Amino acid sequence: xxxxxxxxxxxxxxxxxxxxxxxxxxxxxxxxxxxxxxxxxxxxxxxxxxxxxxxxxxxxxxxxxxxxxxxxxxxxxxxxxxxxxxxxxxxxxxxxxxxxxxxxxxxxxxxxxxxxxxxxxxxxxxxxxxxxxxxxxxxxxxxxxxxxxxxxxxxxxxxxxxxxxxxxxxxxxxxxxxxxxxxxxxxxxxxxxxxxxxxxxxxxxxxxxxxxxxxxxxxxxxxxxxxxxxxxxxxxxxxxxxxxxxxxxxxxxxxxxxxxxxxxxxxxxxxxxxxxxxxxxxxxxxxxxxxxxxxxxxxxxxxxxxxxxxxxxxxxxxxxxxxxxxxxxxxxxxxxxxxxxxxxxxxxxxxxxxxxxxxxxxxxxxxxxxxxxxxxxxxxxxxxxxxxxxxxxxxxxxxxxxxxx
Numbered sequence: 001x002x003x004x005x006x007x008x009x010x011x012x013x014x015x016x017x018x019x020x021x022x023x024x025x026x027x028x029x030x031x032x033x034x035x036x037x038x039x040x041x042x043x044x045x046x047x048x049x050x051x052x053x054x055x056x057x058x059x060x061x062x063x064x065x066x067x068x069x070x071x072x073x074x075x076x077x078x079x080x081x082x083x084x085x086x087x088x089x090x091x092x093x094x095x096x097x098x099x100x101x102x103x104x105x106x107x108x109x110x111x112x113x114x115x116x117x118x119x120x121x122x123x124x125x126x127x128x129x130x131x132x133x134x135x136x137x138x139x140x141x142x143x144x145x146x147x148x149x150x151x152x153x154x155x156x157x158x159x160x161x162x163x164x165x166x167x168x169x170x171x172x173x174x175x176x177x178x179x180x181x182x183x184x185x186x187x188x189x190x191x192x193x194x195x196x197x198x199x200x201x202x203x204x205x206x207x208x209x210x211x212x213x214x215x216x217x218x219x220x221x222x223x224x225x226x227x228x229x230x231x232x233x234x235x236x237x238x239x240x241x242x243x244x245x246x247x248x249x250x251x252x253x254x255x256x257x258x259x260x261x262x263x264x265x266x267x268x269x270x271x272x273x274x275x276x277x278x279x280x281x282x283x284x285x286x287x288x289x290x291x292x293x294x295x296x297x298x299x300x301x302x303x304x305x306x307x308x309x310x311x312x313x314x315x316x317x318x319x320x321x322x323x324x325x326x327x328x329x330x331x332x333x334x335x336x337x338x339x340x341x342x343x344x345x346x347x348x349x350x351x352x353x354x355x356x357x358x359x360x361x362x363x364x365x366x367x368x369x370x371x372x373x374x375x376x377x378x379x380x381x382x383x384x385x386x387x388x389x390x391x392x393x394x395x396x397x398x399x400x401x402x403x404x405x
Contacts, residue, residue, distance in 0.1 A: 003008045013126065025115055051357065051403050052359075052401065054352075054402065057385070057386050062371070062373055065279070065331075066327050067369075070261045072257050073318075073319045074252060074319055075252030076251060076252070076315065077251060078249060080246040080249055083211070086237065087228065090228065092223065093225075094110040095222065096111045096239070101215065103214050106212045110209055112205060113206075118201040119202055128194060132187040135187065136187075136188060139180040139181045139183075142180065146174040147174060162225070202297075205255070211240065211244050215240050217241040220239045252300060252302060253300075255297055256296050260322065261302060263284070267322045270317055273315065274310075277333075278308075280306070282302045283302065284321065288300075300319075332352045335376045335377070335380065336374060337386065338374070339369075341386050342366060343390050349366050354386060354387060358400065359396070364376050387400070
């Protein structure tokens with residue numbers, strides 16, 4: 001056996017029998033393909049979990065009368081019976097028994113002026129009546145005595161027991177006593193007239209409500225000088241302003257071009273800005289036969305079918321003139337939404353309610369059309385936010401994104 005050439009052998013000092021064999025280097029094209037595949041998978045996963053952009057809508061409420069509205073108008077609640085209550089006398093306000101919002105009855109005393117001077121004059125007139133009545137009583141007594149003396153004088157004259165001159169004196173005393181009675185009665189009449197005038201003067205210092213109503217404004221305070229027609233500096237005329245709440249009506253402006261759409265007696269629906277959740281029944285009472293040239297409108301007066309204690313003068317109002325009378329059961333509000341918010345899924349009508357950036361599928365029951373809106377009988381409530389025109393790929397629980405304002 002030939003001897004081996006040991007000079008060609010080399011010792012690998014970096015490798016030991018227990019170490020793994022050296023790895024082969026990957027080719028560059030294979031590395032690039034793996035990176036692209038990983039990116040594609042990541043993009044696909046991210047696309048599947050990305051929020052879906054949708055358009056929101058809000059569930060609201062509407063009244064069935066919306067389908068029968070012929071014309072809308074705006075106006076204000078006005079009391080047809082309103083008064084600025086003042087005094088017929090001049091004086092200083094001594095007492096005021098009402099304030100804004102007070103309800104008063106017809107004839108009730110609501111304020112009083114200082115009246116010590118006119119009260120004293122009335123008492124003096126009452127005393128004059130008593131004096132005149134006393135004088136009349138005295139005159140009647142003197143007349144009775146003169147009548148008795150005249151009868152005796154006639155009897156004595158017939159027997160020639162008295163002279164004619166004495167008899168004539170008795171006749172004169174009788175006539176004088178009778179004339180005195182007439183004067184005393186006239187004096188009583190004058191005293192009574194003076195007392196009546198003094199009573200009127202006292203009554204005029206008491207300010208009374210001309211009708212039953214509510215005090216709207218208080219125009220004077222205790223201590224103010226009140227005059228019937230105030231023109232003096234520092235004086236007041238009207239003490240309070242009040243209104244008869246049973247005469248409240250809505251005065252609305254109707255354009256000349258729309259007069260053909262309204263007729264007296266037409267049913268109306270009234271909405272007050274202060275009570276937006278309530279609809280009041282009304283009826284067109286009359287059209288004022290005067291055109292406002294600046295606005296080219298005619299005033300329409302609408303009567304409330306039933307007054308509510310919450311209705312106050314000067315409230316802003318919206319009036320809908322209807323083409324027909326609404327049945328009793330059709331006067332309550334309905335839950336409505338824009339029709340594109342309702343879609344069919346699995347043979348059922350559904351909507352997607354927006355909750356915490358997710359679309360929650362809800363089955364709903366639809367009703368009739370109310371104007372351009374669709375009635376929703378169950379499933380959602382007014383105020384809920386829903387998806388308008390849900391795309392086909394939108395599913396229950398899907399993440400969504402809303403447009404930024």
